[in-house]
Amino acid sequence: METVLYLAHVQHDGTLPRVALETLTAAGEISKNLSTSFVIGLVGGDLKKAEAQVRGSGASKMFGVQGEEFSHSRYSSDILAVEALVRKANATVILVPATSRFARVLPGAAVRLNGRIDTHVSGIKVTGGKLEIQRWYYRQRLVSTFSRAVRPWFLLVDSGIFPTWEGKGASIPMEILKVDLSDSANKTEVLGFESPSSSTQTIRPDAKLLFVAGAGWTKKQGDGKTHPKEAEAIILGFLSKTQASLGSSKSLVDQSSEGEPVLGFMSHLNQVGQTGSTPRHPKGLSTCCHGEEPHVVGWRFINERRAVNLDPNCGWAQGKTDVLYVADAFQVMTKVNELLNS
Ligand SMILES: Cc1cc2nc3c(=O)[nH]c(=O)nc-3n(C[C@H](O)[C@H](O)[C@H](O)COP(=O)(O)OP(=O)(O)OC[C@H]3O[C@@H](n4cnc5c(N)ncnc54)[C@H](O)[C@@H]3O)c2cc1C
Numbered sequence: 001m002e003t004v005l006y007l008a009h010v011q012h013d014g015t016l017p018r019v020a021l022e023t024l025t026a027a028g029e030i031s032k033n034l035s036t037s038f039v040i041g042l043v044g045g046d047l048k049k050a051e052a053q054v055r056g057s058g059a060s061k062m063f064g065v066q067g068e069e070f071s072h073s074r075y076s077s078d079i080l081a082v083e084a085l086v087r088k089a090n091a092t093v094i095l096v097p098a099t100s101r102f103a104r105v106l107p108g109a110a111v112r113l114n115g116r117i118d119t120h121v122s123g124i125k126v127t128g129g130k131l132e133i134q135r136w137y138y139r140q141r142l143v144s145t146f147s148r149a150v151r152p153w154f155l156l157v158d159s160g161i162f163p164t165w166e167g168k169g170a171s172i173p174m175e176i177l178k179v180d181l182s183d184s185a186n187k188t189e190v191l192g193f194e195s196p197s198s199s200t201q202t203i204r205p206d207a208k209l210l211f212v213a214g215a216g217w218t219k220k221q222g223d224g225k226t227h228p229k230e231a232e233a234i235i236l237g238f239l240s241k242t243q244a245s246l247g248s249s250k251s252l253v254d255q256s257s258e259g260e261p262v263l264g265f266m267s268h269l270n271q272v273g274q275t276g277s278t279p280r281h282p283k284g285l286s287t288c289c290h291g292e293e294p295h296v297v298g299w300r301f302i303n304e305r306r307a308v309n310l311d312p313n314c315g316w317a318q319g320k321t322d323v324l325y326v327a328d329a330f331q332v333m334t335k336v337n338e339l340l341n342s
Contacts (some may be wrong), residue, residue, distance in 0.1 A: 002131065003039070004031045005091035006059065007082065009101055010044030012071070016053050016277035018206055019159040023097040025164045026124055028058045030095070035124035039063065041085035043072025043078065047174065056169020061087050064174045067183055072190035073101040075108070077181055082109040085178045092151040093131060095124075106154050115152035122158050123150050139274045140300040159205065160280035160301060202239060202246035202265055209244040210281040210302055211235070212272060214289025215251035216264065216309070216329065227330070228241075232263050234333045241340040245281060247272040249289045287329040291315030308332050 006027035008020040016024075026042075031038040042050050047064045054062070057224065065081035082105060085102075094115075096102050103119065110117035123134030123145070132147045132157060203240060218232040219225035239246055244295040248270040255262050272279060284302035291293065291307060292315045299305060306318035308329040316324045325332060 001036055002034050002092045003090055004034070004036060005039050005041055005086060005089040005094045006057075006073065007041045007085060007094055007096045007102070008043070008050075008072075009073075009078070009099065010038045010042065010047060010050045012042065012045075014049035016050050017097065017099060018164055019097040019099060021053065021164040021166075022159060022162040023095055023157045024054060024057050024298040026157060027095050029162070030093075030126060030131070031058070031126055034129070039089040039091065041065075041082075041086070041089060041271070042174070043070050043081045044248065051171060051174055053167040054165070055167040055171045057165055057167070059172060061171050062174040063094045064176050065179050066176055069186065073104070074190060075105055076185040076188060077179075078102075078105040079109050079112070080179050080181065080185060082106065083112055084177050086113055086152060088177055091217050093154065095321055096154060096156050098156040103156055106156055113152050115154055116148055116150045117154040117156065118148075119156040120158050121155045122161055124155065124157070136300075137228070139297055140278050141297065145213075158280070160321070166247075198286050204243060204245040205279065207243055208243040208282050209242060209284070210279055210284040210288040211238060211244040211264070212247040212249065212270075212289055213252060213263065214249040214282065214287065215255065215294075216288025216290075217242065218252065218255060221286075221330065222328075228263065230330065232265070234330065234337060235263065236265065237337045238333055238340070244285075245279065246270055247277075247294050249273070249281065250337070251294050252289075274298065286316065286321070287333060289321050291318075296320045323330060 009018055013019055027038045040054055040062040041058040042064045047066050063085055069077055070126050072082055081206045110208050119134050125132055130147055132145050134145050136143050213235055218226055220226055234294050248266050250271055253266055253271050274297050276298055278298045278300055283304045284332040286307040288316055304322040307321045308325045308327055312326045
């Protein structure tokens with residue numbers, strides 16, 4: 001019989017991130033379908049808030065690794081915490097939310113424990129008592145469902161697949177494990193954080209809306225001139241009002257290296273598509289972007305799509321969006337900003 005461990009770390013405010021609460025729902029569902037119970041393992045500076053968030057999830061036991069030295073993301077201490085929790089739970093299947101902190105540590109932990117790991121898990125089900133996972137390949141063009149015999153099996157679960165767990169019901173006691181850190185595990189000192197300014201902090205994975213800007217924003221418009229400053233003001237105005245996440249086409253982010261006018265807050269990190277990212281948001285709005293396949297493949301997980309383009313024959317018109325507004329995005333977004341301000 002499988003022993004399922006749900007493994008998560010808390011954020012600096014002591015709470016679990018959304019993806020961790022989604023993975024907790026997965027742990028409950030999967031354990032039920034495997035006719036087994038599951039164990040919770042938490043890591044962080046202070047686990048009190050997280051204890052409340054996981055209430056009523058159906059876990060049979062809860063273990064924690066807690067303390068100042070575990071409050072920051074640090075490979076050498078995190079891997080010891082993970083190892084202690086997996087050993088304590090005697091886990092065969094370990095479900096882990098795909099945060100950057102654990103995505104860095106878990107592959108190493110899987111090797112240490114002589115197990116296997118699969119990242120970017122986008123579906124989990126139990127068929128005939130056997131656990132199967134789903135994963136996309138070749139930039140989300142091919143999907144594969146498979147299982148593994150090797151245990152322990154670590155699964156890094158992507159966001160946006162399961163509903164978030166709303167902690168309610170009874171809580172269970174947490175047993176705190178003592179994890180001794182050697183000098184070498186303490187060698188890296190975390191000094192603090194430097195956050196980018198609010199105008200450059202444009203990638204918001206938890207946003208309800210993905211706003212994509214394409215190269216059209218910096219192209220010559222009807223008056224024969226480019227208007228990058230105006231474009232910048234319209235886009236930033238919209239983002240600050242809506243807190244949408246900003247995506248880009250490759251052409252727009254490539255322009256800086258080609259000496260063309262650019263939007264200062266845009267970087268290759270914003271690029272969506274085959275050679276960019278595949279974000280997950282309930283809705284997406286594309287503006288001044290042609291909607292070519294290498295870009296649209298990055299929209300695989302955007303549920304509701306709309307686009308604004310001057311060209312009625314652009315890529316979006318070929319069945320790639322739910323609604324295409326054939327219109328000038330400068331005018332449309334200026335009007336939208338006016339409405340948002342009123
Ligand atoms: C191997 C490979 C990998 C690639 N990977 C990626 C990737 O990861 N991501 C990606 O994005 N691309 C990728 N591309 C490039 C992709 O094929 C396109 O070239 C790119 O997406 C085009 O960007 P764009 O639509 O912003 O620019 P353009 O093709 O220049 O389109 C600009 C659009 O803006 C519209 N427009 C102009 N002014 C206005 C206005 N005022 N109002 C409304 N619309 C207006 C125009 O009608 C036009 O449709 C890749 C290509 C290859 C070959």
